[in-house]
Amino acid sequence: MNEQPIVFCKGGGCTAKLGPGALAHVLEKLPPFTDPNLLVGFDHSDDAAVYKLTDDIAMVQTLDFFPPMVEDPYIFGQIAAANALSDIYAMGGTVKTALNIVCFPEKMDLNILGRILQGGAEKVREAGGILAGGHSIADSDVKYGLSVTGIIHPDKVLENNACQPGDALILTKPLGVGIVCTASRVGQASEEAMAAAIASMTTLNKYASEALAPFEPHACTDVTGFGLLGHLNEMLAGRCGAQLHWKALPHIPQALEYADEFLLTAAAQRNRNHLEGKVEFEATPFALEELLFDPQTSGGLLVSVPAEQAEEALAAVQALGLGCGIIGHVTDAHPGVIRVTE
Incomplete structure (x- = not known):
């Protein structure tokens, strides 16, 4: 019996996200976490979590990954990394470290994976951050992204829900x-x-x-x-x-x-x-x-x-x-x- 060929790009990017309705239905059932140093959590769907470490430094933490939306593995790696890094900038933060998240079919050419990781690493470097490791699993489809940590002053966090009339x-x-x-x-x-x-x-x-x-x-x-x-x-x-x-x-x-x-x-x-x-x-x-x-x-x-x-x-x-x-x-x-x- 002939095996089905592995297709690199089936349609991905942020179109692969769960719908907002389904996601909200699940998140509203999670118990709240209370900690005076947790400045931003998941309670109002912000872009990243923010945790205060000192009076002058807070940690900004995010995670994002998805399937390919373009055929070129190198460009896909760049896009996936840029997308994950973006959450730090949306909070007003500065990128410090990143970890790779990889799902990859064992039967697919590993050179493709190499090109994905190269594209992602170059975007982390452009962001001024350090790629410090990651985690991979064997999967039937390709998925890639980053877990990213940044820093920000606790008083300068840009939340997503603080707009004002007239803005x-x-x-x-x-x-x-x-x-x-x-x-x-x-x-x-x-x-x-x-x-x-x-x-x-x-x-x-x-x-x-x-x-x-x-x-x-x-x-x-x-x-x-x-x-x-x-x-x-x-x-x-x-x-x-x-x-x-x-x-x-x-x-x-x-x-x-x-x-x-x-x-x-x-x-x-x-x-x-x-x-x-x-x-x-x-x-x-x-x-x-x-x-x-x-x-x-x-x-x-x-x-x-x-x-x-x-x-x-x-x-x-x-x-x-x-x-x-x-x-x-x-x-x-x-x-x-x-x-x-x-």
């Missing part, structure tokens, strides 16, 4: 990588679109975090598997509302074309279902709706900054060269509801 919302990377990768898997994505998606996914959020450091952001998160709307919903935490302007959304241009051709992900539809009743669309084209639900792999930072600092902060991020923009603002009307208008 401007800045997104530091273009949307659409999930749609583009889906189109690529069925041979419909152009080289230009895929190159733009890879450039976005392999760019560390370190640079955007450093560019925003001189300002006074109230809240920050990175946009990954729950899509822009899902992560913004977590930021609002039922306390505030938000208004987004779909014409202001930075995006990979071809992603709208692919969305109109229904090259969509199941994960985006889970995101849409989870947010039913929490999003109001006003004359928003279908493709733009899909862009907002699209799960992003190694997506940009979504930052809530005082309105008077927004233009200067955006200019600092624009200097990095990736698509970014002021996409809307936080309101005190209709708490927990996101309005999307032109």
